[in-house]
Amino acid sequence: xxxxxxxxxxxxxxxxxxxxxxxxxxxxxxxxxxxxxxxxxxxxxxxxxxxxxxxxxxxxxxxxxxxxxxxxxxxxxxxxxxxxxxxxxxxxxxxxxxxxxxxxxxxxxxxxxxxxxxxxxxxxxxxxxxxxxxxxxxxxxxxxxxxxxxxxxxxxxxxxxxxxxxxxxxxxxxxxxxxxxxxxxxxxxxxxxxxxxxxxxxxxxxxxxxxxxxxxxxxxxxxxxxxxxxxxxxxxxxxxxxxxxxxxxxxxxxxxxxxxxxxxxxxxxxxxxxxxxxxxxxxxxxxxxxxxxxxxxxxxxxxxxxxxxxxxxxxxxxxxxxxxxxxxxxxxxxxxxxxxxxx
Amino acid sequence: xxxxxxxxxxxxxxxxxxxxxxxxxxxxxxxxxxxxxxxxxxxxxxxxxxxxxxxxxxxxxxxxxxxxxxxxxxxxxxxxxxxxxxxxxxxxxxxxxxxxxxxxxxxxxxxxxxxxxxxxxxxxxxxxxxxxxxxxxxxxxxxxxxxxxxxxxxxxxxxxxxxxxxxxxxxxxxx
Numbered sequence: 039x040x041x042x043x044x045x046x047x048x049x050x051x052x053x054x055x056x057x058x059x060x061x062x063x064x065x066x067x068x069x070x071x072x073x074x075x076x077x078x079x080x081x082x083x084x085x086x087x088x089x090x091x092x093x094x095x096x097x098x099x100x101x102x103x104x105x106x107x108x109x110x111x112x113x114x115x116x117x118x119x120x121x122x123x124x125x126x127x128x129x130x131x132x133x134x135x136x137x138x139x140x141x142x143x144x145x146x147x148x149x150x151x152x153x154x155x156x157x158x159x160x161x162x163x164x165x166x167x168x169x170x171x172x173x174x175x176x177x178x179x180x181x182x183x184x185x186x187x188x189x190x191x192x193x194x195x196x197x198x199x200x201x202x203x204x205x206x207x208x209x210x211x212x213x214x215x216x217x218x219x220x221x222x223x224x225x226x227x228x229x230x231x232x233x234x235x236x237x238x239x240x241x242x243x244x245x246x247x248x249x250x251x252x253x254x255x256x257x258x259x260x261x262x263x264x265x266x267x268x269x270x271x272x273x274x275x276x277x278x279x280x281x282x283x284x285x286x287x288x289x290x291x292x293x294x295x296x297x298x299x300x301x302x303x304x305x306x307x308x309x310x311x312x313x314x315x316x317x318x319x320x321x322x323x324x325x326x327x328x329x330x331x332x333x334x335x336x337x338x339x340x341x342x343x344x345x346x347x348x349x350x351x352x353x354x355x356x357x358x359x360x361x362x363x364x365x366x367x368x369x370x371x372x373x374x375x376x377x378x379x380x381x
Numbered sequence: 382x383x384x385x386x387x388x389x390x391x392x393x394x395x396x397x398x399x400x401x402x403x404x405x406x407x408x409x410x411x412x413x414x415x416x417x418x419x420x421x422x423x424x425x426x427x428x429x430x431x432x433x434x435x436x437x438x439x440x441x442x443x444x445x446x447x448x449x450x451x452x453x454x455x456x457x458x459x460x461x462x463x464x465x466x467x468x469x470x471x472x473x474x475x476x477x478x479x480x481x482x483x484x485x486x487x488x489x490x491x492x493x494x495x496x497x498x499x500x501x502x503x504x505x506x507x508x509x510x511x512x513x514x515x516x517x518x519x520x521x522x523x524x525x526x527x528x529x530x531x532x533x534x535x536x537x538x539x540x541x542x543x544x545x546x547x548x549x550x551x552x553x554x555x556x
Contacts, residue, residue, distance in 0.1 A: 092546070098446055098448070106501075112454050377454065
């Protein structure tokens with residue numbers, strides 16, 4: 039827990055920085071930008087220019103999934119390992135599929151089926167995988183900072199697929215990709231992230247990506263699920279969805295993560311739903327073209343009503359589709375950076 | 382730096398290409414035009430415009446991005462990081478005669494990449510290659526079917542095609 043807190047602390051130092059996406063976006067056209075990172079650990083470290091570069095690259099990968107041969111060759115002969123110490127279906131499948139579509143070989147590695155259950159440490163596991171010639175490690179771990187630690191210890195590229203309550207960069211990238219696809223730009227948009235903020239790495243990565251690209255972010259949730267440092271972040275905080283819903287262009291509904299909730303953060307599921315659920319009634323007060331997002335998996339009827347999740351404002355399945363393109367872009371870019379970095 | 386084609390000569394070369402392609406099209410059915418990003422894309426659009434005027438009917442035109450198919454992606458000293466861009470082909474290429482358009486035919490490696498990219502999109506009846514400038518230096522067994530201009534340049538020299546749409550001026554220079 040101490041480690042988690044210290045990472046959250048470090049976030050706050052950057053919190054006061056103003057996003058400067060307009061000027062960055064303008065300089066992009068002038069000079070040749072070159073991607074140089076062989077790891078993707080978090081969006082807090084990335085500039086707006088780098089984030090936009092990933093999003094622009096992802097556009098070129100979108101059509102691979104729609105044509106007759108759903109495969110392109112840039113990672114041919116490369117090995118990608120999905121190193122998941124926490125359960126995941128969507129992210130793991132998405133990374134696996136993204137890697138296969140780029141012609142990489144994919145090795146699945148889960149905690150249950152591995153020597154980790156026999157007591158092997160993270161670094162030993164990773165070094166063993168590396169000795170077998172793995173080129174890219176996609177890691178999900180319940181300890182914040184695990185991907186960073188890994189990136190310092192091995193030569194392979196490391197992509198963070200979620201660490202503790204710290205970051206889930208590719209989820210945030212697909213979120214901003216989807217918003218950009220629908221609205222052209224994030225500049226000046228008002229975005230609410232609603233739910234269990236304190237246990238959400240998605241909320242943290244979203245916040246970095248969205249503010250860097252010029253959006254105004256409001257975190258919404260009960261005080262018991264709002265992180266203590268929220269007031270020091272470059273965001274607004276609200277404890278009432280009703281106050282916020284009429285003003286926002288995008289609402290991102292987080293899943294209530296029962297597996298992470300300790301104690302009694304709210305009196306009952308029904309009460310949470312009444313105050314923070316995205317209902318048909320609340321949607322009637324929202325802007326007609328509001329985008330409804332959810333990182334999945336959905337608890338229907340809890341944080342979001344079925345009619346809203348399946349409604350015309352919902353871009354939830356676009357998010358999943360775009361996730362593939364974004365992950366292909368990230369795999370491609372880190373591999374390119376590694377190819378051009380002399381070891 | 383030496384100008385080998387000025388705007389007027391480029392125009393003439395394109396006219397020659399259009400005529401040749403149109404003549405052949407009368408025998409083998411309507412072709413579709415696909416340009417390789419980025420100069421090939423512009424040339425393809427110009428060719429498709431002229432061809433549709435010449436044939437009196439619309440000619441499909443698309444753009445192919447070959448970045449993912451390049452053979453130097455994992456080479457340590459390749460020329461920087463190319464930005465992956467979109468392939469925009471809004472029509473079916475199955476059973477069509479595809480005229481692949483590029484600005485310069487040199488080593489043949491881009492054309493090899495373009496051929497691989499194309500056959501992942503469908504199964505054309507035939508693929509023909511049209512280039513504005515052909516020069517020596519082939520590294521692959523590839524040749525063009527339609528050539529706008531044959532340039533005599535040495536191995537160390539660079540042929541640069543500049544076009545109004547991308548460079549503000551129509552001109553082919555040797556450096």
